[in-house]
Each structure stands twice: as structure tokens, then as C-alpha cells.
Amino acid sequence: MADYHVYRDYSGTMKSDVFYELAVPMDSDIAELEYHKAEGWEYISKCSPTELELAEEGRRAWLECGIVNSKNTKQKKCPSDQSHVTEEYFSDLEVELWHSEDQEVLQSEFNLTRPWFEMPRHEQALIVTASFAEQIRQSGLTGAGFVPVKIKDPDGPAEKSIPQLFALQYQGTKCLRPFRVQGAKNACPFCGHGPLICQECGFPHFSCPECNHSATTPKDEHKGPADKTLILSPPEQREILVLDGSRWDGSDFVYVSGNSELDTNVVSKRALDWLISIHAAPFCARPVQFCIDGMTDQQLQQLDVVQKPILT
Numbered sequence: 001m002a003d004y005h006v007y008r009d010y011s012g013t014m015k016s017d018v019f020y021e022l023a024v025p026m027d028s029d030i031a032e033l034e035y036h037k038a039e040g041w042e043y044i045s046k047c048s049p050t051e052l053e054l055a056e057e058g059r060r061a062w063l064e065c066g067i068v069n070s071k072n073t074k075q076k077k078c079p080s081d082q083s084h085v086t087e088e089y090f091s092d093l094e095v096e097l098w099h100s101e102d103q104e105v106l107q108s109e110f111n112l113t114r115p116w117f118e119m120p121r122h123e124q125a126l127i128v129t130a131s132f133a134e135q136i137r138q139s140g141l142t143g144a145g146f147v148p149v150k151i152k153d154p155d156g157p158a159e160k161s162i163p164q165l166f167a168l169q170y171q172g173t174k175c176l177r178p179f180r181v182q183g184a185k186n187a188c189p190f191c192g193h194g195p196l197i198c199q200e201c202g203f204p205h206f207s208c209p210e211c212n213h214s215a216t217t218p219k220d221e222h223k224g225p226a227d228k229t230l231i232l233s234p235p236e237q238r239e240i241l242v243l244d245g246s247r248w249d250g251s252d253f254v255y256v257s258g259n260s261e262l263d264t265n266v267v268s269k270r271a272l273d274w275l276i277s278i279h280a281a282p283f284c285a286r287p288v289q290f291c292i293d294g295m296t297d298q299q300l301q302q303l304d305v306v307q308k309p310i311l312t
């Protein structure tokens with residue numbers, strides 16, 4: 001038995017070439033330092049010109065802005081517990097531009113934006129231009145939603161002059177396989193409140209809502225046999241995501257962690273191929289595992305569809 005309790009389960013019939021984790025690097029020039037090939041990041045698309053080339057020409061970086069205000073709506077679609085949050089989306093988003101007064105505002109297809117300064121928020125926004133949003137809409141790809149972004153520009157006229165921006169939302173229903181528990185009950189090890197990790201939707205209680213104990217810990221912080229805290233598997237055991245095809249709604253843009261700073265969401269193979277074909281930038285992508293066990297005939301048919309190139 002492995003020496004941890006909470007782990008990512010890779011059992012079942014897997015396909016690894018149909019869905020891809022898509023991440024947008026903060027600095028596209030050095031994306032490969034954050035998204036390593038050895039960890040499966042096979043595709044890296046960088047901005048052109050690079051940030052360095054822009055700086056050499058005395059121009060500013062690609063869209064520089066920070067989140068100053070946001071509101072969220074929570075979806076609760078768990079079949080076993082209506083209090084479990086399954087997906088969370090922006091209902092309102094305001095960003096502030098940095099240094100626009102003397103400068104053209106350069107926008108790439110994907111613009112990763114984080115909260116300004118030390119705002120206590122663990123979220124980020126994937127901002128796209130109106131024309132890129134329109135291209136996605138026209139492409140036939142499904143599951144992408146767009147929330148209009150309010151632009152605040154204390155220094156200049158950009159509020160009026162830059163075209164409408166949108167926050168890209170992954171609206172395909174979350175079908176990430178829940179973490180599993182082995183060698184212990186799927187419950188708080190201190191008071192028994194359960195389940196610790198919902199096996200229907202994956203909603204975790206890493207801090208127990210009943211007794212407030214932290215229920216899990218990395219192995220190197222575990223204090224030995226007398227410590228009841230459950231051990232979390234090492235990051236490399238959890239690295240590659242697993243989607244359960246039986247819960248997939250057929251979308252190309254599928255929710256994993258939404259707008260959280262974890263920056264983890266997935267797209268279908270045809271969506272990735274399309275992004276590459278139109279030279280969208282910047283982004284990094286790597287294959288995830290997709291379990292086909294228990295899929296309906298309709299889901300299997302749709303799985304064929306999202307692997308084939310879309311006609312443009």
C-alpha cells in the first residue's frame with residue numbers, strides 16, 4: 001500500500017490525446033521555465049513580438065491591467081449535496097489599466113490578469129478581445145462563455161478607445177475525477193464528519209467544517225503514527241488531471257478550476273488544434289487523462305466529434 005491516503009486515481013480505460021490542460025503564462029517569453037516539457041507541456045505558443053522585443057523598441061508590454069473589482073456566481077450541481085459548489089463564474093469584473101496615457105494598448109488573444117497589488121483574492125482572469133471572442137463563437141467550439149469586462153483607466157482615454165474586452169469562462173460542466181481516499185475512511189480523521197471528499201462532484205473539505213481541523217497534510221509535515229491527519233500524495237502523483245467521460249457534457253471548453261489562481265481548465269483536441277491553427281497566443285497545453293468507462297453512446301459519438309478538426 002502506498003504511504004499516503006488522498007491521491008489521484010488513474011484506474012480505468014484512459015485516453016490521453018483528447019483533452020488538454022490549457023494554461024496562460026504570466027510572461028510568455030519565459031513560459032518554458034514555468035511549464036516544463038518534462039511535465040508534459042508539449043505545446044507552447046508565445047506572443048510575437050516578445051516582451052523583450054517590445055521593450056527594445058521602447059514599447060510597453062502586452063495588455064497590462066489588474067483586477068480591481070469582481071463578483072462571482074456559484075453553481076451547485078452536485079447530485080448528492082446541494083451545498084457543494086461545483087463551478088464558480090465571474091458575474092462582474094473590473095480591471096484597471098496600467099500606464100495607458102502615452103501608449104497604445106497591445107492585446108494578445110489571451111491576456112492573463114491578476115488582482116492589482118496586494119488584493120486578498122485568489123483569482124485571476126483570462127481576458128480576451130472582442131474579436132477573438134467572436135472568432136471562438138463563430139468557430140463552432142462549445143462551452144466558452146464571455147463576461148464583459150469593465151475598464152477603469154484613471155490616467156487616460158483608454159476607457160473609451162480600447163475595444164470591449166471579455167473574461168473567458170469555461171462553461172463545460174466540471175467532470176474532473178474526485179480525489180480518492182485509501183487506507184482510511186473518507187471522513188474527517190478527528191471527528192468522523194464525512195465525506196471528506198465528495199465522490200459525486202469532488203468537493204473537498206480539506207478543513208473540516210465540523211471541528212475545523214486540517215484533515216490532510218503533505219507527508220513531510222506528518223508527525224508519525226500518533227498523528228491522525230491524512231497524508232496527501234506527493235504533487236508528482238497528482239500532476240496529470242483525470243476527467244471522467246461519463247460525466248462530460250460534450251463541451252470543448254471544460255471547467256476544472258475556473259478563475260482560481262490554480263489556472264487549470266481543459267480544452268478538447270479540436271479546440272487545441274484550432275487555437276494552434278489561428279496562432280492564438282500565449283498559451284501552454286499538455287494532455288490530460290480521459291476515462292471512457294461508463295460513457296453513453298451519445299457521449300462516445302461526441303468524443304469522436306471533438307477529436308476531428310473543425311472546418312474553418
Ligand SMILES: [Zn+2]
Pocket residue numbers: 078079080081084198199200201202203
Ligand atoms: Zn458533491
Ligand SMILES: [Zn+2]
Pocket residue numbers: 188189190191192193208209210211212213
Ligand atoms: Zn472534523
